[in-house]
Amino acid sequence: LTVISRIEQSRALAAQARSQFFPQLGYQGYLSKGKNSAGGMPASMGGTTNDPAMIDLDAFWEVDIWGRIRRQNEAANAMYMATEWARRGVMLSLVAEVAQAYYELLELDLEMQIACDTKKSFSDTLKLFEDRFQGGIASELDVARARAALASAASTIPFLEQQILAKENQIAVLLGRNPEPVENRGRLLERTLLVDIPAGLPAQLLERRPDIRLAEENLKAANAKVGVAYTNFFPTISLTSFLGQVSPELSELSDSNNSAWGVLGGLAGPVFQGGRILAEYDRAKAEYEEYRQQYLQTIIVAFSEVSNALTAYHRLKEVRVEKQKAVTAYEEAVRMSTERYVAGKAGYYEVLDAQQQLFPAQNQLAQTDLAQRVSVVKLYKALGGGWSLPSEEWKKAQ
Template sequence: MGRPAVLASAALTLVGCTMGPDYQRPEVTTPGVYRDGPDIPDAASIADQPWWEVFGDPALIALVDDALRNNYNLRAAIARIEQARGLRAQARSGLFPRLGYDSVVSRGRNEFLGVPAPNGGDTSTGGFVGLTAFWELDIWGRIRRSDEAALARMASFEEDRRAVMLSLVSEVAQLYFQLLGLDLQMEIARRSTASFAESLSLFERRARGGQDSELPSMRARAALAGAEITIPQVEIDIAITENAINVLLGRAPGPIDRPRALADQIVAPEVPVGLPSQLLERRPDVRLREQQMIAANAEVGVALANYFPRLSLTGILGGASPELTAIDGGAGSLWSIAAGLTGPIFEGGRLKGQEVAARARLEEAIANYQQSVLRALEDVSDAIITREKLVEVERGLVIAVDSLTTSVSMSTDRFLSGLSGYFEVLEAQQQLFPAEQALATTRTQKLLVLVQLYRALGGGWNLADEQWTSDGGTPPPEGEPEPK
């Protein structure tokens, strides 16, 4: 092998060197099954389904589609991706030579281009014009590690966008189901108010006829007032919930159309949850933490490379002459190729401080990643046990409501027959009202926990960005192409 080939090989070897550790995902132990989940694990998961198949209400689907197109938090997340894309382009630019131009014109005595230069006292007009080139050879991988860190940060903002999209779908769905639950609460409050009003009318007629004292009427009037004040309280909650949905949709507060009632919503009796290990690849918040970890790992390499010298090449091609008219002549032609080597000798602990800080940021990123995995497992397990126990609660409340409904009817008949007093009627009504409210709340919670489970499992993980809307129409706003 000739000497030029040996030198070229040595140069390539140097340029290929990269300081710092290569990224490896830290060990994270995940259980074989979720706590309170199925004993026999199954890879199938509700998170594999697009959200519009999980939440089948057409009105809800239209609301979520609007939110994905118009939500301002999502637009801000996309803007953060573009910022990261621009920063990555800046970091990557150091891998390539920089070309530019320069020109200077000056007039004076005993100077040339603004620098003292004796010329016998003559007054002259000189100039310089030329192309300039600069290239830092990335011997230690400082620029490549910087690019690696910038790329990982950009990827983390991509995951942030997906997290915002999943959060947006979940929040709109939860608020919508809460709204349906409030509609049911309003229906119960109005029905209970009408029931208490009938009892009051009955007691007042009996008091006027001398069959009873005013005491039953007073007790019934108090019960009626307690039921009536529930109505404006629910109306407040409905308006606030509608306003919150509209804000997520990027529009001013207003009413929300909801043709289907809470009872018309379909909840699957069995919901597959998949394997715990799948969360590492499906939860956008966990993936975001991993990208932050990759960036921090690369920044350790940048800090280590700063200890070593930097080799750069510079070049100039142009013309320079103390006489402006001769700048383009043969005597005024100018070219130069130079190599420079610069490096630290004493920095007062600055470089060591950079390394210590970079390694500490890596340790922080690793801890954040491991914590995010535990949080993901917790979210899924919480949703599983809540969903399971709500079924038991609903079963008990259905029995209670059915029994109390019968009790109200029987106690009223007994009162009219003179077999019991007014207190038995009021007590049955007063017990039925909160039992019906509790049942409505439980049925709402069953829908809410389904949304929570879908979100906890990283729902929509297999959807491309343009597939997040149900009709495949206008996707979430896209960023601009990567800068060159």
């Protein structure tokens, strides 16, 4: 809402500046009543009473020889566009935040599923140990450690439930809603499609970034303000005219013989201002240099963010392949150690150790899936809203 209010303010200021191109029309009038003394006698003892009146239509127009009004309009329009790009920047950030929060929620769902599966696995192991303990095959130590592993796995579930609730509330706040569960979450994180990003993204995509366009419009406005400050060294030329009726008596105001008109050309300029105009010009130039540096820095940051997001996207693909290999290997280790334990060829430690290594490996794989999708979201934001261009523009850019 704050951004929208600023846009409305900037739009109004731009319209206000644009109005200076046109003549300013106005009207005025007056009516007075008085009595003049006669023959040196007091007005109360004689004389004449009069009630002069006047009404006219005025016009004023400043001739924009030096471009002051034109440059003021350039500055106002650039400031308006800057607020519009600021709005788009807020919207882009909001979309990216919602997408990232949603992926984080799906990742927490996946961790919850892993935790529940792990709890069930440890529960089955505990039952196996208890049965073997009852049969005199396993020791009480085996059972105790199996119970500890089960309790440790179960303790993560309430913590994950709290995190899921907090993430749902975060999404609701971002969407401007009351805190509520996110329904119909669809597929889990590992099943969501990971988009393919084409190679050789053209630099023209960065031209859509709201922060770059915002910095560009601020630079345009600052440049126009330098022009405005420069025109203050020169005189202003104006034309003033009026057309109306003037009469010494109100009753004769409408008489055509009492009409009046006039045209006046004006010239006004500085002679001595104590250095004020020069100081204002220097300030405008310094402000322009500040915005120029900000513009260049914004471009550098944009290239850096795109590079970081692209690097993360490609490297995380490699990381995920290795994480998946680790999970597959640990799953096989759990299966084999359980079979060996049942056959009496291995102790309880092998089974619990394999299960305890599988749990964090699965979580790391889920976190890698999340990091992959977050890297896509960051690239989407870094490119100002995605990497798609119309086919003709794409060919031209390449």
